[in-house]
Amino acid sequence: MKNFLGLLFFFLFCATANASPNDELINMAKNGYEEDLKDLLGRWDGGADINYQDADGNTALHYAAGNNSVGIMNIVMNAYPFSTGIKYNLKNKEGETAFYIAVRHCGDCVQVLLAQARSKIDIETGPITPLVAALVDRNDKIAEQLILAGANLDAKVTFSKGGEQPILILLAGYSELGRALNAYLKLNGKVNLRFDGQKTPIMVAADENMKLLLDHGALLNLRDADGNTALHLAAMDYGYDEFAQKRASERYVTLLSLGARTDLLNQKQHTAARILENRQRFFAGEKKLGKLLNGMHAMNPEANIYRADTYWTQIDFRNTDGNMTYVSIGYDLTALATTASAGMKANPSTLTFYMFGKYKYTASSQAEIDAVKEALDTLGKNGALLD
Structure with missing residues (x-):
C-alpha cells in the first residue's frame, strides 16, 4: 500500500511539474x-500568455469575474509587463467577455475594469449587451455605472421578439432601477422620445417612474399611433384576472392624480373613461356567465363543458329537441369591433360566444339557453366596447 501511495504522489507531482505556464x-x-499567481506573473521567465484561453474559451480574467474575485482581477491587470498586452474583449464559447461576466457576477x-481599462473595453459586447444584462x-x-460610462440605451437587443431597447427595460424597472433612471435623466435623457407604435416613455413607464419623468419634462397627454394617451392605455390594461384589474385601476388613478386629461378621444372616438367602464362591465359579465355555466354543469353533469387555454373561447349550446334559438356574439379585442345577431336557425342550431379560453356545453332545455342569453346581455350584447 505504501508503495502504491508513493507512486500516486510521484505521478501527481510529475503532472503538476509538467503543467504548462498557461495551464498554471x-x-x-x-x-x-x-500568491501563486503573483509569483507566476512576477517572473520574467514565467512564460505564461496573459490572454491564454482554455478549452471553454475562458481567460484568467473570465475566471476572476465569474468567481467574484476582485483580488485575482487586480493581480492580472497590474502584472507588468503582461498587463500591457491584455485583450479585454476576448469571448469564450458562450460569447461572453470578461466584462460581461463581471456585470453578471462581480460588481467590484x-x-x-472601468476605472483601469475603460478605453480598452467594449461595453456593448455579450450574448446581450452588459447594460441589458444589468x-x-x-x-x-451596475446599470448606473454603465449608463454613466456611455452604454447605448437605444440599440435593440434580440432576446425578445423584434428586439427591445434597453431604455424600455429601464423605464419599466420600477423603483429597483431608480439610480439608473436618474443617471439617464441627468445625462439629458430624452423623456418624450417615441418607440414602436409612437409610444412615449410615460406610456410604458412603471407607475413609480412616471412622476420622475414628468419632473424632467415628459408630456403626459401625448398620443400614440392609434390616438391613445397613457390614460387610454391604462384603461385597456383592465383585464380578466383580479391582478390585471387592480394594477390597471391603480395606474388609471395615478395618471388622473398627475393631471391626465379625461376628455381626449382616440381614433375610434372613445375616451379613456368609456373604455374602462365598458371593460369593467364586460369582465364582470364574463364572470357572471362563468358562474352560470358552472351551476348548469353541476345540475347536469353529463353535459360537456370544458375550458382550454386558447385566445378565444367558443361556447356551443345544442338542445336535444333539434330546434334552438341561435345567438352569435363576437368580441374582437384588436379591431375594437363587436357584432351580435339573433334569430331562429335550423338543425343543428348553436349558441356561440367568444371570450378567453374555450368552453363547450350541451344544453338540456330551452330554459338553460334562455338563462345563458340573459347572462350574455350583461356583457353588452348590442355593442359593448372593449377597447
Missing part, C-alpha cells in the same frame, strides 16, 4: 490562488 495561469485564476470587478438582473448600481 488558468488553474490559479480559477481557484483563487493569489466592474468598477476595477437591467434584467435589476442591478441598479
